[in-house]
Amino acid sequence: MTTADDTRLAMQGTIEALTTGDGSEPVVVNLGPQHPSTHGVFRLKVTLDGEIVRDAEMRIGYLHRSMEKLAEERTYTQNIPFTDRIDYLAAMSNNLAYCLAAEELLGVEVPPRADAIRVMFAELQRIASHAMANGTFINDCGAWHTPLFHMFRDRERVLDMFEMTCGARLTTNYMRIGGVAFDLPEELLPTLESFLADMPERIADYEALLLENEILHARARGVGVISLEMAINSSLSGPVLRATGVPWDLRKANPYCGYEHYEFDVPVGEQGDCFDRFLVRMAEVKQSLRILRQVIDHLPDGPWLADLPLHARPEPGEAYQRVESPRGELGFYLVSDGGPAPYRFHCRPPSLINLSALKEMSIGGTLADAIVTLGSIDIVVGEIDR
Amino acid sequence: MTTQYDPAAAAEIVNASAPGAACVDGGVLFLEPGQLVEAIETLRDAEQSDLVFLCNLTAVDQERYFEVVYHLQSLDLNHIILIKARVTDRDDPSLPSLSGVYHGAHLQEREVYDLFGIRFEGHPDLRRMFLWDGFPGYPLRKDFLQMPGQIRAGLPGFPHESQENAWPVPGSVPQRPQHPNDPPPPSEVTVAETDGEGAS
Numbered sequence: 001m002t003t004a005d006d007t008r009l010a011m012q013g014t015i016e017a018l019t020t021g022d023g024s025e026p027v028v029v030n031l032g033p034q035h036p037s038t039h040g041v042f043r044l045k046v047t048l049d050g051e052i053v054r055d056a057e058m059r060i061g062y063l064h065r066s067m068e069k070l071a072e073e074r075t076y077t078q079n080i081p082f083t084d085r086i087d088y089l090a091a092m093s094n095n096l097a098y099c100l101a102a103e104e105l106l107g108v109e110v111p112p113r114a115d116a117i118r119v120m121f122a123e124l125q126r127i128a129s130h131a132m133a134n135g136t137f138i139n140d141c142g143a144w145h146t147p148l149f150h151m152f153r154d155r156e157r158v159l160d161m162f163e164m165t166c167g168a169r170l171t172t173n174y175m176r177i178g179g180v181a182f183d184l185p186e187e188l189l190p191t192l193e194s195f196l197a198d199m200p201e202r203i204a205d206y207e208a209l210l211l212e213n214e215i216l217h218a219r220a221r222g223v224g225v226i227s228l229e230m231a232i233n234s235s236l237s238g239p240v241l242r243a244t245g246v247p248w249d250l251r252k253a254n255p256y257c258g259y260e261h262y263e264f265d266v267p268v269g270e271q272g273d274c275f276d277r278f279l280v281r282m283a284e285v286k287q288s289l290r291i292l293r294q295v296i297d298h299l300p301d302g303p304w305l306a307d308l309p310l311h312a313r314p315e316p317g318e319a320y321q322r323v324e325s326p327r328g329e330l331g332f333y334l335v336s337d338g339g340p341a342p343y344r345f346h347c348r349p350p351s352l353i354n355l356s357a358l359k360e361m362s363i364g365g366t367l368a369d370a371i372v373t374l375g376s377i378d379i380v381v382g383e384i385d386r
Numbered sequence: 387m388t389t390q391y392d393p394a395a396a397a398e399i400v401n402a403s404a405p406g407a408a409c410v411d412g413g414v415l416f417l418e419p420g421q422l423v424e425a426i427e428t429l430r431d432a433e434q435s436d437l438v439f440l441c442n443l444t445a446v447d448q449e450r451y452f453e454v455v456y457h458l459q460s461l462d463l464n465h466i467i468l469i470k471a472r473v474t475d476r477d478d479p480s481l482p483s484l485s486g487v488y489h490g491a492h493l494q495e496r497e498v499y500d501l502f503g504i505r506f507e508g509h510p511d512l513r514r515m516f517l518w519d520g521f522p523g524y525p526l527r528k529d530f531l532q533m534p535g536q537i538r539a540g541l542p543g544f545p546h547e548s549q550e551n552a553w554p555v556p557g558s559v560p561q562r563p564q565h566p567n568d569p570p571p572p573s574e575v576t577v578a579e580t581d582g583e584g585a586s
Contacts, residue, residue: 061516068501069525232461235440235490248461254388320442320457320468331442333455348442352497356490385516 026054029367031374033062039136040381046362046370053370056362058355063385071345075311076102076177079345083332084171086347087383089132092125092162093325094347095175100256101321101332102177105314112300114179115257120192120295121162121174122257122323123288127199128158129326130281130288133378137278138210140375141219147210154202157195164188178306192296199289207282220275224361224373227272234357237350238328239284240377243269243276250324261298262291274376281378311340327351327378351383391435391465399432400425415469422471423482423508429458429467430487436460437467440484443494445502447528452479452504473504483509501526 032043041062047055067086071079083094096118103110110118132155135148159169164185166174174181210216226236228244241248249266251259267283269276314336322331328350335344354377362370393415400408400417407421417425429435437458446453452473459466473479483506484491493515495506500515503524514521523530 061518064516066525069530230489232438233489235488235494246461253461253464260387322441329441331457333442333444333457335446344446346442346444348444352493353490356493 031371033059039375039379042379042381042384044358044370044374046367048367051366051368053362053365053367056359056370058358060352060381060384063381065386067386068345068347071342073341075340076106076314076342077310079342080175080177081171081173083347084173085382086349086386087325087327087330087351087380088170089380090125090129090326091170091172092121092174093129093323093330095172096122096257097321097323097325097330098332099175099177100323101319101334102314104319104321105317105334105336106177106308106312107314108178108306108308110179110257110306111303112258113183113302114304114306116295116299117180117184117304118175118257119259119262120292121165121172121180123291123295124158124161124192126288126326127285128155130285131155131158133326134206134278134281137274137372137375137378138216140372141216143215147206150206154199157191161188161191161195164191176305177312178308179304181305183304189296192292196289196292196296199285203282203286211279211282216278217275219368219372220273220278220376222271222273223365223369224274224376225272226357226361230357230360231272234360235353236328236357238324238326238354239277239280240328240354242266243280244272245270250322250329254322256321256323262294264288264291274372277376277378313338313340322348325350327380327383328354347383347386349383349386351377351379351381355379355384387464388459389465391437391460391467393467396429396435396467396469399435400428403428415467417469417471419471419473419481423484423487426456426458426469426484427487435467436463440488440490440494441466443484443491443498445498445504445526447502447526449528450474451476452502454481454498454504456484478505479503480505480507482507483512485509500524503527 027048029046029048030043031046033041043059043062045057045059046053065085067082071082074082080095080098083098084091087094131151135151138147139145162172162174163169165188166172166182226234226244228246231241231244232246237248245268247266247268250256251264252266264287267280267287269280316336316338318333318335320331320333322329324330329348330350331348333344333346333348334342337343358374358377361373365373393410393413396415397408397410404421404424407418407425409416429437437460439459439461441457441459442455443457444455446455454471454473456469456471457466458469471481473481479502481504483495485495485506486508492509492511495509496512496515498504499506499509499512500517501524506512513519517525
């Protein structure tokens with residue numbers, strides 16, 4: 001018997017057990033490692049009673065590259081490209097968080113123009129990442145790829161801007177300790193202006209199509225609910241935490257790169273379900289556009305990189321710096337022993353820790369709801385496994 | 387702006403309920419491993435500390451001992467504190483688990499167990515997370531320098547490659563299929579004589 005026959009028989013057994021319902025034994029179904037809903041190589045082992053999820057257990061590590069060990073043998077500057085590959089959908093935010101931590105260790109003052117450029121790219125990255133998150137979430141809800149590709153048009157324009165600034169679209173390696181690698185190219189600001197001019201109309205389109213959509217409501221309202229207390233106790237962060245009603249945003253709570261000078265709101269949800277997470281991300285894109293407008297209007301002149309030796313050796317000590325990445329609290333904990341490379345390099349991955357409550361969110365719902373819940377958490381497997 | 391919560395104030399709160407559980411050394415709050423869970427529960431529930439959010443949990447191998455590092459945050463009072471606990475037994479390191487205090491500690495403690503080998507007593511599901519069961523050693527320890535046993539890094543060699551090149555032999559200088567520093571392999575391809583683009 002071939003493997004294909006095996007698979008077909010196993011699938012038949014699963015389908016029979018699912019459809020017979022009452023009195024049947026629980027069935028264990030593996031979602032993944034290769035499954036469209038897992039957005040990477042991630043395995044969710046669910047135990048089903050009929051169609052109801054009784055247990056959910058995640059198996060991870062398929063993408064483990066042992067970055068924290070590798071980083072201990074490379075200098076502080078050489079580690080910046082690693083951070084691109086931690087969360088490859090938000091490379092700019094990862095660069096930024098790592099550079100902030102290294103700057104705290106080294107005691108570097110960042111020039112104001114570099115701060116403004118960093119805010120600009122962190123917010124552009126948030127728009128691109130949320131376009132991906134919302135698009136794939138709606139994809140998981142059943143709107144097969146059409147909304148995803150509509151949102152990818154916006155993401156594409158952001159990636160074009162990354163490309164014209166630093167030559168790379170995904171793994172940007174743009175931030176440096178003490179600033180950014182290059183100044184803005186001449187053509188960036190006009191492109192950004194036209195992007196900002198087009199986006200409100202685009203967002204209005206998405207809202208008209210999606211917010212009142214009956215199918216989206218049926219699939220996402222009241223699904224994957226988590227209470228405020230449980231969310232805090234589970235260390236959830238980012239849109240998943242804010243959807244429960246906690247206005248906790250590190251850009252407000254612990255401003256970095258001069259975020260205290262920009263006016264923006266922190267959107268929160270009410271019920272902590274999948275739909276609220278989607279709404280929070282939609283609203284955050286609008287706030288990012290507001291911040292971008294203010295950055296362009298008050299872009300300071302001057303140097304974009306502090307004067308710093310390439311292989312700086314920080315004093316022995318430690319630093320924990322975090323930023324509000326599109327997925328939540330992204331922190332870097334660095335320990336220095338005075339050498340050219342970090343003694344310990346730890347990334348606090350929001351994707352992994354946001355999965356802490358996945359089991360609680362999924363149990364009791366249907367298998368289809370578990371997929372929507374996983375989509376709404378917006379995981380990046382590179383960041384989970386590192 | 388998030389402020390640093392004064393470790394001396396935190397130590398006072400902890401020592402009031404569990405004497406001798408906390409001490410401040412060099413501006414960092416150290417907790418006794420034996421009373422760790424009670425101490426952190428006290429800090430979470432006390433009104434003036436209110437450390438309800440476990441930001442980050444990780445470990446550092448300081449060679450003579452392990453340091454488990456906790457960053458706790460108060461969302462209402464907006465302060466953060468760094469707490470450390472030392473594990474001195476390198477052969478069988480263990481520490482009480484915080485998973486009963488913070489649900490968010492589950493996965494982070496599993497990660498530390500996986501990569502440092504520190505057992506968290508009382509953790510409901512302490513298994514390896516990224517690496518497979520039976521993986522020899524704990525990679526983030528400073529004495530983990532190469533893969534022990536028969537486990538070899540990298541991909542196995544392709545069938546057409548010679549077996550000598552296929553895997554690095556443990557304990558020797560690792561040989562790899564290709565590296566920029568290697569001398570070029572003997573080529574079997576003969577270069578045809580050409581006349582412009584066409585073969586002569």
